[in-house]
Amino acid sequence: MSKKLTKRTEDYSKWYNELVVKADLAENSAVRGCMVIKPYGYAIWEKMQAQLDKMFKETGHENAYFPLFVPKSLFEAEEKNAEGFAKECAVVTHYRLKTDPDKEGKLMVDPNAKLEEELIVRPTSEAIIWNTYKNWIQSYRDLPILINQWANVVRWEMRTRLFLRTAEFLWQEGHTAHATKDEAVAESLQMQKVYAEFAEDFMAMPVVKGAKTESERFAGALDTYTIEALMQDGKALQAGTSHFLGQNFAEAFDVKYATKEGKQELVWATSWGVSTRLMGGLIMTHSDDAGLVLPPKLAPIQVVFVPIYKNEEQFEAIAKKVTEISNELKAKGVSIKFDKRDTLRPGAKFAEWELKGVPLRIALGARDLENGTLEIARRDTFEKQSVAQEDAVATVVSLLETIQEDLFNKAKNYRDDNTTEVDTFDEFKDIIANKGGFVSAHWDGTAETENKIKELTKATIRCIPLDALEEEGKCVYSGQKSTKRVLFAKAY
Amino acid sequence: MSKKLTKRTEDYSKWYNELVVKADLAENSAVRGCMVIKPYGYAIWEKMQAQLDKMFKETGHENAYFPLFVPKSLFEAEEKNAEGFAKECAVVTHYRLKTDPDKEGKLMVDPNAKLEEELIVRPTSEAIIWNTYKNWIQSYRDLPILINQWANVVRWEMRTRLFLRTAEFLWQEGHTAHATKDEAVAESLQMQKVYAEFAEDFMAMPVVKGAKTESERFAGALDTYTIEALMQDGKALQAGTSHFLGQNFAEAFDVKYATKEGKQELVWATSWGVSTRLMGGLIMTHSDDAGLVLPPKLAPIQVVFVPIYKNEEQFEAIAKKVTEISNELKAKGVSIKFDKRDTLRPGAKFAEWELKGVPLRIALGARDLENGTLEIARRDTFEKQSVAQEDAVATVVSLLETIQEDLFNKAKNYRDDNTTEVDTFDEFKDIIANKGGFVSAHWDGTAETENKIKELTKATIRCIPLDALEEEGKCVYSGQKSTKRVLFAKAY
Known part of the structure; x- marks a missing residue:
């Protein structure tokens, strides 16, 4: 497989698909519209998850887990929500397979194992969660409930694209319950702010915070707050949404609480989510014709060392120096890869790590050893500099910060210009x-x-x-x- | 709802179910056999996940994500595995709902949206993963593949119990591919060892490492290595398994690699998993009639402070002292809760935190302030001691270690005696x-x-x-x- 990508100016969409596969981020699977997230892609998603999770917990949320399936009767309880998702949901109708009497070695759905009530694979979890909250909420003392869930969801989309629109995707969904409207609105705005901070400070992806028009709102929401980013091809990406759900779900599931004064009131709701779609946004905000460009804060590998040597002896001497510098960098929290493979030439390694978007590459050769230097190359600008070995750690740490900022500024300038x-x-x-x-x-x-x-x-x-x-x-x-x-x- | 639990000697099974619900760990949902994992229970699971994930990464594994669905034709490819799971799998047959013309406001499965091929909700992922590995493996240089996945799986069990046996559960499943039999066997044994270390060093749950007999093996495995624990009622719990799969899946999915010498060979496989079932093991190893007992290493809250006061002034003085000691404890990595609620008396708080298994409770009252003391109570033994405030941090840190060890030893003695x-x-x-x-x-x-x-x-x-x-x-x-x-x- 050629490592070279189609140029963005030639065919942006083709470039994107090639990059996702060749940089080992994800690939299509045997299941229509479902992707396999490969280890390198998943490592980036894990960094996103860890940071988002931290921000959710800092704003008072806890994680929990609710069932994958939604019984049809619950699914249809909130009418607008049901209507919005009915057209694209996977339905479990049976719970057993049996040997196919007509085809040796084959299985068939067992007609005797039909479910009494069909189960919808969750496209979103408001229904199952509000049906649960009903039992958790009696009085004002039980509020607010501030819960997040990391989960997979399924929406049977007809046209899919890796990360951007897939039948199954990974996401988090926050579901909160409040005593007052003001509190619920404030919560949904707060989470939009959290998403915007994450997008800008970690993904280096500038976003516009806004509200959706009625026709673009989440099915069942009174207000949908969104963060919108601009991709390099001039198309917008909805990167995260936070919904003020009013009392729609409380009404549908009869969730009331007793106020301090003993009155029964319907509960106010929000929900908010970001998904593996963010991976698509990350890719399309920064990457170039050579491959992925990653902001240092989300790069699984921030610095890759490539040794340049002619014999075992040179390799040993270089390896010793690399280990020394690596240890210092690790102590500062920098993540390192030492590419020791002897099956590839340095040029091929350079191309591979460029494709994979590692922010900094450090080459160390025999002459560097003599001169006490090394060569640091930036992935984003391709700029190279020779640096004294004793300055390596400080230079790396400062360059990682610079790259993070530069990527954001470049993307912001592009957005403003467009x-x-x-x-x-x-x-x-x-x-x-x-x-x-x-x-x-x-x-x-x-x-x-x-x-x-x-x-x-x-x-x-x-x-x-x-x-x-x-x-x-x-x-x-x-x-x-x-x-x-x-x-x-x-x-x- | 009464907080009191049924006694273990009266009805162990009832005690277990009550504890799980009353300690806010999990509850049954509207979906038959599926549970809701509540925030407190999920926080324990997150601690387990974090530690296991660390151990997997330390042994060279990476995380990835594969589809939730397995097309029937892939599912049935490895015969023994298919046979083993066919009797209990949820099957997706349709991808759309539509308005029911006969029932206003109701939805029905759209008969025009029948899938050409049924999709099985994964009961385990060997089939979908080996169908993917087929494309990832060409030569010996592509091996080993050492991948883990954190995911939900579904097995349509008829008799379910919270955490121990549920239709949907959360787990991790490692799937590795190797060039040689020896390497695959070594991997499966290594992961059994990792599970045993986790069980003993973190869950404080002693386990026996062994091999399953042929009739108890995982469907499709040549060998299943297990860790077996003994619960307080004298019943064993299979707490984790690691399978040597031989070449069964490589054969079923035609996964071959070119050796250094250019020969084509079938790949060797392992898979290994632990699940939310571990929560059941954790509960039934240590807990007592007063509720949950948690080993400090997995306790989301390790120390709870309960203030005992008669007026606002006393409360303020106590709160100041608690904050001071808390900050020192937090700096040492101890997780703290300060129970400030003014709606509950201290006795009720004591009972609640006992029910929830917080390892140490610190009570601080007006007299303590005068004397410069506080009272530390151990959850596991109910022992209380009055400690000088300046010794609080050191005492807490040392007691947490002691409790962790004592719980293991107590469980081990019980196991040996039984x-x-x-x-x-x-x-x-x-x-x-x-x-x-x-x-x-x-x-x-x-x-x-x-x-x-x-x-x-x-x-x-x-x-x-x-x-x-x-x-x-x-x-x-x-x-x-x-x-x-x-x-x-x-x-x-």
């Missing part, structure tokens, strides 16, 4: 068709206009930015009065 | 029926005898201990020649 304010629909169409990116435009607030624009341009309203200024304006499509700009884009 | 060597079948039946525990006896090596004994006594061969001595003997049932004693017990 966010265009427009005031006419001709300009709107032109930008969406030719430049791409976010288009900031006035909208009259109707679903009708929103749908019409989508139909004509394939652009959707990504969000109503939380920090949108109040300004007098006219809807870019209908000419009706508007007081705020919203962000449009084509999206993943 | 392991009986017997040489006649009358004695065998008597011990199994009246005393319980492990029975060490000679066995003639035939499945026939094994089945007969099971039929007559409900005892099964838990394992052939790895350290069993060679000795001349006669089968306890058939009188045939035997060279080794094996361990029998009734089991969970």
Whole structure:
């Protein structure tokens, strides 16, 4: 298999798929639409998980685990939610296989093992969780409930792409219960903020915080808060959402609490989630034609050492020095790989670690040993510098910080350069068709206009930015009065 | 709900179920046989996961993720494995629901959305993983593959019990591929050793390492290595298994590698797993009539502070002291809870934290403040001691270590006291029926005898201990020649 990738300018989508497979992140499986997350890809996901989990716990949440299956009667209890997910859910109807009498060595579904009630493989867990919360909540003293779950979910999507849209994916889903509306709204906004901080400070991926329009909301939510990122091809990616669910689920599952005054009130809900889709966002924010580019904070390997030697003796001397420097770096929390393979030439190793996005590569050869130097190469800029060995640790530590910042700034500049304010629909169409990116435009607030624009341009309203200024304006499509700009884009 | 538990001597099984629910570990869900793992229970599981994951990584394994579903054609490829799991697997047959035309607001399976091939919800992942490994393995350079997966699996068990046997459970499953038989056998033994170390050093649960007899092996394995623990009611618990799978899966999925010499050889396999069942083992090894007893290394809360005060002023002074000592303990890695609730009396708090198994409770009252003392109570022995505040940190740290050791020793003594060597079948039946525990006896090596004994006594061969001595003997049932004693017990 050639390690070379299709160029992004040639075919962005092909480049993406090739990168995901060749950098050992994930691959398609024998199950339609389901992926295998390979060890290197999973190691990145584990770093994301660990940081998110920490942030959830710091904001007072605990983890728990709820069943994979949702009985049909619970699934359909909250009407909008059920309607939103019914079209794409995997259904378990039987609980046993038996030997097929007509085909030797084959199994068939045992018709005598039909379930009385079908089980839906969870596409999201509001139903099963609120049915559980019902028993946990009696009085105001039982609130708030602040729970998160790390789990797999299944949505039977027809068109799938590795990480971005798969039938099964991994995610976390927070489900909280509150005594008051204000508290629930504050919780959903807080989690949007946590997601934005994670995206920007760890993924180095700038995001816009906003609210979804009614037609783009989560099924069953009164408000969906989103973080939206811009990919290198000018398409937007919804990277995380936090929903204010009002009392819809409390009503559907009859979850009430006794107030201090002894009154019975319905409970207020939120839910919020990010998924392995973030992996797609990470890849498409930073990577280039040579492969993956990883922000140091999420790189499973931050520094790779490649020895350059002609004989065993040289190798031994280099290995000794590498071990010495590695130990110092490890003590500072830097993760290291020493690529000792004798089956590959240094050039091939360089290409492989570039493909895999390791932020820093350190080459050490015989001449370096003589001169007391080594060569540090940045993955993001390909810049190389020769550094005195005694300065290696300090240089690495500082470069890792620099790269983290530079990646964010580069992505932010790209995002800003590709966010265009427009005031006419001709300009709107032109930008969406030719430049791409976010288009900031006035909208009259109707679903009708929103749908019409989508139909004509394939652009959707990504969000109503939380920090949108109040300004007098006219809807870019209908000419009706508007007081705020919203962000449009084509999206993943 | 009364917090008091049924006594173990009254009804062990009832005691167990009550404890699991009342200590907030888990509860039954709306889905038959599936449990909800509550935050406190999940926090213990997370501690187990973190430690096991560390041990897997230290032994060279990486994590990855494979699909939840196994297409029927892959599922049935390895015959013994398929046969072993066919009787209890959940089957997805459809991928969409639609509005039921006959029942308003209800959904029904959409008959037009029938899958061409049924999908089995994984009961274990050998099939899907070996179908993937096929593409990953070409040459000896691709071996070994050392992968672990943390996942949920489903086995449609008819009789379920929280943690011990549930339709869905959480587990880890290692799946490794090797060039040689020796390497694969060594791997499976190594992982058995890792499990035993985890059980003994972290769960404080002594285990016997052994091999399963043919009839007790994992479906598709050539050898199953097990760790077996003894619960307080004299029944054994299989706590973890590691399988040498030979070339069965390589053959079924045609997974071959080119040797250095260019020959094509079938790959050798192992798989190994432990699950949330360990939670059941943990509970039944240490807990008592007052509730859960946790070994400090797995306790989410190691020390709980309960203030005893009559007025706000006293509370403030106590809180100040608690914060001071807490900070010192936290710096030493001890996890703390300060129970400030003003809705409960100290006695009620004591009972609650006893129920939840917090290893140490520290009470601090107004008189303690005057005297510069505090009272430390051990959960495992109920021993209390008054300690000078300046000695609190050192005492706590040392007591946590002591408790960890004491729990192991107590459980080991119990296990040893309840392991009986017997040489006649009358004695065998008597011990199994009246005393319980492990029975060490000679066995003639035939499945026939094994089945007969099971039929007559409900005892099964838990394992052939790895350290069993060679000795001349006669089968306890058939009188045939035997060279080794094996361990029998009734089991969970």
